């Protein structure tokens with residue numbers, strides 16, 4: 001029996017306006033989209049009633065977001081660091097860099113945003129200045145991005161949970177507590193040591209000891225194990241942000257891909273969605289770093305609502321999809337499409353493998 005948890009639907013409401021900062025689109029969840037728990041898959045979204053094609057199912061705001069670009073000095077897709085804004089900060093419109101010149105990836109779209117984000121950025125600034133270069137030189141850009149998003153998760157926790165003085169409060173106040181946008185939402189994300197290989201967990205343990213210990217540079221007050229657990233959760237739940245939709249099961253030839261990644265983020269509610277290679281939800285970021293779910297077809301009452309965790313146009317056959325999901329997401333896909341495309345001799349082999357929910 002699966003347990004059903006009803007999430008109170010919210011109506012679009014006017015969020016508190018912070019002077020000079022553009023109004024942020026509020027959180028939204030469709031009244032027919034409910035969270036439930038499946039004995040095998042864990043948390044999931046289901047339709048409690050018919051959801052018509054094209055309906056907006058969810059708008060979730062990031063708990064932490066980082067830009068992912070090749071050349072921050074010239075790239076037009078850097079996002080404003082202020083969590084109450086997170087709009088793109090194009091080069092030609094004039095950008096506001098960090099007064100301490102920590103890293104060029106940190107910019108704001110206006111002086112007002114820079115000022116409003118002082119406390120939160122203050123938490124990460126010294127860390128960025130000290131560790132960004134050594135991490136990028138010794139490890140990789142991916143590892144740096146992962147560690148930075150962990151630091152930003154801790155920074156949001158620090159400024160919103162530990163203090164009342166943050167522009168971020170204006171967003172969290174406008175959303176109902178049932179949706180768990182707070183640190184509680186991050187704590188309930190799936191993913192643990194057991195999700196990942198021993199080798200991977202060993203490398204992350206080294207990272208935590210070297211770069212993420214509770215210290216004057218990063219005063220988060222959490223133990224090594226908790227931070228390691230946070231990495232295991234983040235890696236299982238973070239989203240890449242791309243300019244075009246993810247999840248279109250297109251028959252166009254050549255298919256249209258989702259474009260080049262410009263950011264990565266953690267969304268406490270959007271992370272509940274499981275994967276399907278023939279999803280009934282497409283997802284795409286809005287212009288403020290929010291994640292928007294839209295029904296790509298009519299969804300029947302009781303049906304699970306799924307997204308695609310990767311660009312379906314890049315992995316057209318079952319072998320490449322399963323290999324990608326196994327490597328990057330640590331589970332074997334048993335969706336309708338994979339099951340129907342499965343060669344008979346593979347069935348025994350795949351079902352013998354443990355199914356890990358992400």
Ligand SMILES: [Zn+2]
Pocket residue numbers: 080081082085086087108109110113
């Ligand atoms: Zn801004």
Ligand SMILES: [Zn+2]
Pocket residue numbers: 098099100101102103106121125126128
């Ligand atoms: Zn800085």
Ligand SMILES: [Zn+2]
Pocket residue numbers: 276277278321333334335336337338339
């Ligand atoms: Zn599949």
